[in-house]
Amino acid sequence: MKIRNFSGGEKTRIQLATILLQPFDLLLLDEPTNHLDIEMIYWLEKYLSSMDKPYLIISHDRHFLDNTVTKIAEIRNYTIDTYSGNYSQYREQLQMRLELQEKTFRKQQKKIDRMEKQIDQYRIWGRARDSEKMFVRAKELEKRLGKVEKTNLPKKEKKIKLNFETEKRSGNDVYTFENMSFGFPGNTLASNINMRIFYQNKIAILGTNGCGKTTFLKLLNGKILPQSGNFKKGASLDIGYYDQMHLELDDSITVMQTIWQLVPLAPKGYVFSYLAKYGFTGDEVEKQVSVLSGGEKARLYLAKLIHEKPNFLILDEPTNHLDINMISYLEDALMEFDGTIVFVSHDRYFIEKIAEKKWIFNSGTIKKTSQKLDDLFFQKEKKKKNENNKPKNTENRKTNPIILKKLSTKIDKISDILDFKIEKLDTLELEFSKPEIYNNQQKVKSLTDNIKGINKEIEDLRNQLNEFENEYLELL
Numbered sequence: 311m312k313i314r315n316f317s318g319g320e321k322t323r324i325q326l327a328t329i330l331l332q333p334f335d336l337l338l339l340d341e342p343t344n345h346l347d348i349e350m351i352y353w354l355e356k357y358l359s360s361m362d363k364p365y366l367i368i369s370h371d372r373h374f375l376d377n378t379v380t381k382i383a384e385i386r387n388y389t390i391d392t393y394s395g396n397y398s399q400y401r402e403q404l405q406m407r408l409e410l411q412e413k414t415f416r417k418q419q420k421k422i423d424r425m426e427k428q429i430d431q432y433r434i435w436g437r438a439r440d441s442e443k444m445f446v447r448a449k450e451l452e453k454r455l456g457k458v459e460k461t462n463l464p465k466k467e468k469k470i471k472l473n474f475e476t477e478k479r480s481g482n483d484v485y486t487f488e489n490m491s492f493g494f495p496g497n498t499l500a501s502n503i504n505m506r507i508f509y510q511n512k513i514a515i516l517g518t519n520g521c522g523k524t525t526f527l528k529l530l531n532g533k534i535l536p537q538s539g540n541f542k543k544g545a546s547l548d549i550g551y552y553d554q555m556h557l558e559l560d561d562s563i564t565v566m567q568t569i570w571q572l573v574p575l576a577p578k579g580y581v582f583s584y585l586a587k588y589g590f591t592g593d594e595v596e597k598q599v600s601v602l603s604g605g606e607k608a609r610l611y612l613a614k615l616i617h618e619k620p621n622f623l624i625l626d627e628p629t630n631h632l633d634i635n636m637i638s639y640l641e642d643a644l645m646e647f648d649g650t651i652v653f654v655s656h657d658r659y660f661i662e663k664i665a666e667k668k669w670i671f672n673s674g675t676i677k678k679t680s681q682k683l684d685d686l687f688f689q690k691e692k693k694k695k696n697e698n699n700k701p702k703n704t705e706n707r708k709t710n711p712i713i714l715k716k717l718s719t720k721i722d723k724i725s726d727i728l729d730f731k732i733e734k735l736d737t738l739e740l741e742f743s744k745p746e747i748y749n750n751q752q753k754v755k756s757l758t759d760n761i762k763g764i765n766k767e768i769e770d771l772r773n774q775l776n777e778f779e780n781e782y783l784e785l786l
Contacts, residue, residue: 322346323519326354337365343374344630346656347519348683370634372397373658387465408464415461425455467635470587472612472643476621481545482509482740484622484650485530490539492522492529498537499525502675508736509544512644512651514661516679516686517671523654524554526676527624530652550620554627556607558614561600565590565610568599572617588613604631612640625653629660658683667732678729680772721778728771735764 322345329337343351355377358365369375375382375397382393382400391407393400429448436444484507491501499522507513515523528534529541531551551558559568570581585595588609602610608631615623623644629637637660644651644664655661661668661683668679670686679686738761747753 323350330357335363337361337363339365339367339369341369341631342367343369343371343656345519345627348516348656348658349518351656351658370629370632370637371657371659372634387462411461411464415463418458418461422455422458422460425451429455470589470636470639472587472616472639474616474623474643474647474649475619476649477548477619478546478621479648480509480547480621480650483507483542484509484511484544484547486540486542486544487536488540488542490536490541492525492534492536494525498674500671500675501538503539505669505676505678507650507652508740509650510648510739511736512664512666513653514665514668515652515654515671515676516661516668516683521671523671524626527551527626527652527654530624547622548618548620550615550618550623552611552615552623552625552628554630556611559599559607559611561598563599564595565597565599565602566595568610568614569617572614584617585613605633605636608632609636616643621649623647623649623651623653625651625655627655628653629655629657678732680728680732680768685776717778717781721775724771724775724778728768728775731764731768731771735761735768738764 322342326342326346342354346354351371351374355374358378367375367379377396379396380394382395382397384391384393384400384404393403395403429451432444432448432451435441436448486507487503487505490503491498492503493499515526517523525534529536531549532543535541563571565585566581569584570576570578573580582595585591590606590610590613597606599607599610608628612628628640632640637657641660641663651664653664668681669676670679738757741747741757747757
């Protein structure tokens with residue numbers, strides 16, 4: 311198979327393998343987690359942690375930086391400052407440093423003001439008394455003031471407020487899949503899919519590179535059709551699709567034209583003002599899209615997407631090429647979004663913050679999972695270790711297969727109950743959108759109590775499931 315036929319993640323893995331197999335004294339990694347699946351990122355973290363050679367990383371992946379680095383170098387205001395520790399520790403130290411710098415600046419400004427007033431006062435006295443001595447003192451104080459090494463007021467980060475507005479809401483049933491399969495001729499990626507997407511769901515799609523995540527998003531966006539089964543699209547859907555390759559952007563036009571073509575009758579000032587919210591100011595708005603960096607294209611794509619006011623967002627690796635601050639602004643906007651979101655991402659921090667549900671490609675189909683990403687991964691690690699540690703002579707195995715069977719049955723039963731409870735929670739939460747509910751205080755209270763009760767049941771079931779799964783894995 312030719313390299314161009316591989317997915318973005320598969321190409322990254324090939325490139326990474328090529329580099330790591332060569333001898334080196336220093337490893338330089340520029341955004342190494344872009345396009346990698348989560349399992350591969352965990353592997354890379356483990357590899358780097360066990361490596362006895364130095365490495366330098368540029369990355370926007372906060373979780374990855376927390377797990378791999380012991381020092382942070384930050385370029386700010388034309389200087390490079392270093393901080394000991396990982397990313398989370400850097401953020402704490404940075405905040406303390408900025409607060410101290412601001413405090414020092416305020417204190418110094420008071421001292422400078424006092425000295426300047428004193429200089430003026432000496433000159434006033436000199437003129438009033440015709441005293442050369444006062445002018446000499448003023449001159450001496452001026453020299454002292456000139457030698458003061460001034461502290462600059464730290465520049466505050468210019469925050470960008472992203473706001474996904476919708477012109478209308480969709481129906482409660484966004485998508486329904488019944489016994490559906492999809493893929494390409496001669497290559498079915500997933501089959502027997504029986505799932506539903508409801509209004510205001512926020513769903514992360516998980517899976518290894520090449521399993522079909524991006525293809526599934528294209529199916530939702532109407533770019534391809536399912537191979538078999540029922541595929542029902544809900545009413546009043548306005549889809550906003552974020553393509554990780556930014557193919558929807560026209561390279562032949564400028565940044566300004568990209569937005570202006572959405573509102574051709576709007577004044578030029580409106581477009582200038584709108585683009586400024588996304589960091590495009592001055593001559594930057596006249597740049598050709600073709601010459602923009604990956605990060606600039608990502609920001610422009612977001613600006614275009616938000617302007618279209620969709621009520622259903624389909625996002626394919628939206629954090630790729632964005633800096634950490636911009637990712638944070640995007641997270642805040644998505645948390646407040648009053649519509650439905652289905653997304654693919656390798657950014658674990660982003661997934662855990664945005665996703666209320668996780669769907670994972672598993673055993674040739676798509677399944678729901680309520681587990682956290684770390685739990686999912688480490689469960690796989692445990693399984694691998696147990697398989698590697700199994701005695702070669704299976705006759706020496708002491709675990710009674712009947713016990714394993716009983717535990718497996720319990721796990722399946724609890725999983726089914728958990729899925730049922732999650733479905734029930736979805737249904738109850740949708741009740742809040744009905745006028746007969748939100749206009750009746752008694753019904754709102756009753757519904758809120760029911761939701762609290764089910765949330766507690768779900769938490770208990772997850773704890774039970776985790777205990778039984780650990781017990782099962784230990785006995786294997």
